[in-house]
Amino acid sequence: MSSTSHATVRTRFAPSPTGFIHLGNIRSALYPWAYARATGGVFVLRIEDTDVERSSQEAVDVILESMRWLGLDADEGPFFQMQRMDRYKEVLAGMLEQGLAYRCYMSQAELDVLRERQMAAKQKPRYDGTWRPEPGKTLPSVPAGVQPVIRFRSPIGGSVAWDDKVKGRIEFSNDELDDLVIARPDGTPTYNFCVVVDDADMKITHVIRGDDHVNNTPRQIHILRALGHEPPVYAHLPTVLNEQGEKMSKRHGAKPVTQYRDEGYLADAVVNYLARLGWSHGDDEIFSREQLVEWFNLDHLGKSAAQFDEAKLRWVGAQHLKRTDDAVLAPLVALQLHRLGLAAPTDERLVRLCGLFKDRCATTVELAQWLAMYFGEVAPSTEDLAAHVTDAVKPALTSLVGRFSEIAWDAASIQRAFKATLAEHGLKMPQLAHAVRVLVCGRAQTPSVDAVLALFARDTVLARLRAA
Numbered sequence: 001m002s003s004t005s006h007a008t009v010r011t012r013f014a015p016s017p018t019g020f021i022h023l024g025n026i027r028s029a030l031y032p033w034a035y036a037r038a039t040g041g042v043f044v045l046r047i048e049d050t051d052v053e054r055s056s057q058e059a060v061d062v063i064l065e066s067m068r069w070l071g072l073d074a075d076e077g078p079f080f081q082m083q084r085m086d087r088y089k090e091v092l093a094g095m096l097e098q099g100l101a102y103r104c105y106m107s108q109a110e111l112d113v114l115r116e117r118q119m120a121a122k123q124k125p126r127y128d129g130t131w132r133p134e135p136g137k138t139l140p141s142v143p144a145g146v147q148p149v150i151r152f153r154s155p156i157g158g159s160v161a162w163d164d165k166v167k168g169r170i171e172f173s174n175d176e177l178d179d180l181v182i183a184r185p186d187g188t189p190t191y192n193f194c195v196v197v198d199d200a201d202m203k204i205t206h207v208i209r210g211d212d213h214v215n216n217t218p219r220q221i222h223i224l225r226a227l228g229h230e231p232p233v234y235a236h237l238p239t240v241l242n243e244q245g246e247k248m249s250k251r252h253g254a255k256p257v258t259q260y261r262d263e264g265y266l267a268d269a270v271v272n273y274l275a276r277l278g279w280s281h282g283d284d285e286i287f288s289r290e291q292l293v294e295w296f297n298l299d300h301l302g303k304s305a306a307q308f309d310e311a312k313l314r315w316v317g318a319q320h321l322k323r324t325d326d327a328v329l330a331p332l333v334a335l336q337l338h339r340l341g342l343a344a345p346t347d348e349r350l351v352r353l354c355g356l357f358k359d360r361c362a363t364t365v366e367l368a369q370w371l372a373m374y375f376g377e378v379a380p381s382t383e384d385l386a387a388h389v390t391d392a393v394k395p396a397l398t399s400l401v402g403r404f405s406e407i408a409w410d411a412a413s414i415q416r417a418f419k420a421t422l423a424e425h426g427l428k429m430p431q432l433a434h435a436v437r438v439l440v441c442g443r444a445q446t447p448s449v450d451a452v453l454a455l456f457a458r459d460t461v462l463a464r465l466r467a468a
Contacts, residue, residue: 009041
């Protein structure tokens with residue numbers, strides 16, 4: 001463990017706002033959030049917006065909206081790197097002064113020639129240290145009109161290693177690492193440099209991020225140590241793959257996180273599903289947010305790539321919908337009904353409707369589609385009408401309308417009316433029940449018909465049955 005192990009845990013999520021955020025990205029927010037919550041630590045949100053051409057406010061808004069929906073609340077931030085430029089330049093100046101970095105005047109054309117020469121000699125292309133100051137070394141004359149880059153003076157010889165919480169011991173030879181550019185000719189600092197200054201200033205103790213950053217880590221460790229800091233604990237997460245086995249990305253059909261909200265998935269279901277995409281607690285598949293926080297640690301992170309599976313997400317969604325209190329579901333379903341153009345008051349009836357139909361659904365959108373028959377017109381298909389509302393059943397429907405007009409309007413009384421009608425006409429329950437469902441609900445399959453009808457207004461049921 002690093003020397004930070006006894007300090008307050010401080011984790012961070014540091015997305016770049018250069019496109020919409022998908023499930024593969026947001027997992028890199030969930031794990032640091034869960035670890036901070038599990039350890040009584042601090043979760044920091046940092047927006048890495050130095051790629052000015054590709055960054056957008058719209059992308060920032062979607063990041064914040066996605067995190068808000070999933071309940072991944074930051075304790076500090078959002079901090080924006082573009083607002084920290086003065087701090088980066090201050091650190092750069094100090095590094096130049098202390099000899100930790102130097103100005104390099106090698107042009108891009110010279111670099112290209114060097115690279116071609118190295119590749120022809122079967123060598124790994126790397127900067128050759130032309131402008132690196134050394135005792136007794138004479139540097140070339142500074143060329144006129146060339147704006148230099150600033151390079152970090154990387155250690156020579158030996159290696160850099162760390163014990164990764166996912167991948168185990170990782171070691172790089174320092175001879176593989178050339179002197180990294182930490183500021184461009186226009187003076188703007190580079191990604192690897194900004195990350196180090198931020199992590200140091202924000203006292204980050206644990207960096208939990210995608211394994212596409214593994215190759216950045218040795219350079220970041222060197223800069224951190226040069227600035228007098230010990231590195232944090234690193235956990236590099238395997239990639240999330242899409243259903244075709246490719247890295248999840250916008251180009252390969254990944255959806256924005258907010259689309260799952262619009263499709264009616266419960267936030268807790270998505271958090272549960274995401275948590276299992278690379279972490280486990282024994283064989284537990286379904287768990288609450290509170291259980292995730294109680295159980296989460298860095299010792300059970302998966303070592304191999306996780307594959308997204310929409311069918312599994314739907315199953316997790318269905319389990320969470322089933323377990324969610326009906327009164328919690330009602331306002332979410334009312335919102336989805338509103339999107340269908342139907343006004344549904346969030347009242348006791350809507351709560352009971354959620355309880356009756358939720359076992360058949362994976363999302364609040366599906367639940368709203370079931371409940372639409374209570375708040376709008378229904379249009380039975382001609383096939384269903386022909387199959388179920390037959391001449392043999394129509395006399396029984398007339399009798400049932402008569403009985404429904406006189407009884408108390410509750411499930412038990414409705415059931416008795418059905419039984420009396422069946423006895424009178426010598427029919428079986430499915431014959432009459434299917435016909436009633438088609439006419440009143442617009443579909444032949446529903447939960448128990450007496451419970452379904454009891455939640456309609458009696459006048460609506462009578463009007464729809466008389467239409468036969």
